[in-house]
Amino acid sequence: MKRILLLGGASELGLAIVAELLQTDKSPTAVLLAGRPSSAHREQALAQVRQAGAVRVGWLDFDAEAVDDHQRVLDAAFRERVDVAIVAFGILGDRQTWRDHEATLRLVRTNYVGAVSVGVLLAQRLAAQGGGQLVALSSMAGERVRRTNLVYGSTKAGMDGFYLQLGVELADAGVQVLVVRPGLAVGRMTAGRRRKPLSTTPEQVARATVRALAAGRPKVRVPAAFNVISVIFRNLPAAVANRLPF
Template sequence: MKDSLGAPQSLLVLGGSSDIAMSTARKMAAARTKKIYLAGRPSQRLEDNAAELRTLGATVEVVPFDAAATDDHDKVLSQVFATDDIDVVLLAFGVLGDQAEDEKDPARAVAVAHVNYTGAVSSGIIVGQALKKQGHGSLVVLSSVAAERARRANFIYGSSKAGLDAFAQGLGDSMVGTGVHVMVVRPGFVDTKMTQGKEKTPLSTTPDAVADLIITGLRRGSHTVWAPGAFRYVMSGLRHVPRPLFRRLPM
């Protein structure tokens, strides 16, 4: 449960190797979040992240979790909720894919969609019901500005995030009155290991900056967070650009 000042005491990260998730966990651990579950595919990076959070005073448990292995989600996540009361769940896993290569190979395209959308639906439903049973808690879902309108340059990734975004919004609406808060986070280009080597776009940001917005959004009870905030207005305009013109934009 949250402490007397409203600070979350426990955090479950789905995608514990994510740079944005790690920045968020680091900031929460440095405040008053004392129990953190890092769920992800076993790796040295996941173990290193756990070790770093422990140096900040948090009790950290590493949970083997594969977003693509949806048949295992119920068992893995149910064990976490059976062990602890969870204040915040951060759904941070996802793959960018390689648009040029994925267009040539349906299996590669499906793999992107399976992790980003199907994996999120599976784990999101399980987490939502677990939080509802608790009667409290927040689910933070990392979406993307790419969800707002699919672009030629990354329509496979963008469409998977569009599905995730719509799912998370609907899940949030279904939880009204249950004590459960769902917050959708829509970052633009974030300088992470996933985007390493790619050309930065206007309004690019950092994991730390996104983490600050996530924490502020949780404190305010926001349902949508744009990172940075200017994207709210940029994407509002792009949604209404006629398709023939949109196709010619250098995006």
């Protein structure tokens, strides 16, 4: 039986990827959702995965900020082989986050420190079991940090670079790492935000992720139009980029 581990067990994007994996690969699959026991979306997430066709679904208590507990969480998850691990937890913040020291550190601890902490532990375990796939949810926001996403963008830039290079380190161990960079995806995290022309959906992100995994790619932007736009955007002179309203 295959096993999928979703860290950020109630993440909409993470759950959509799990559903897409279940639909694409019809072999019997067990899914372990790892998230905060306090998550308001836990029962819904468990039901969603059952409905998507998982033969076994479990919940593991996990807090990205509680790095001292991550060894225990990963030991529990890897009691059996894990075929696909998805790092999907994260918080967004807003343009004003940097003015709040506590909120800034919480975002950094969750999106960067937490992501790197589980990243190294997953890497060790996937390599030790002889292979597997590791998906990390980064963001287009990390490609160039902007005035509206100063803290969030910087955490995604950091974790994105970490996972990309981790993939290089792990290639010889048979572990494939895929970094996923969605633009704004319509859902809970972005509720209330203005839809942008290149907005995407959890289902589109999931389809692109599973296709990129099958193709063995190290990273994927969603939607694909960002492949061209990001070249321009990353090369904009600072004087222009800093005046952009988004």
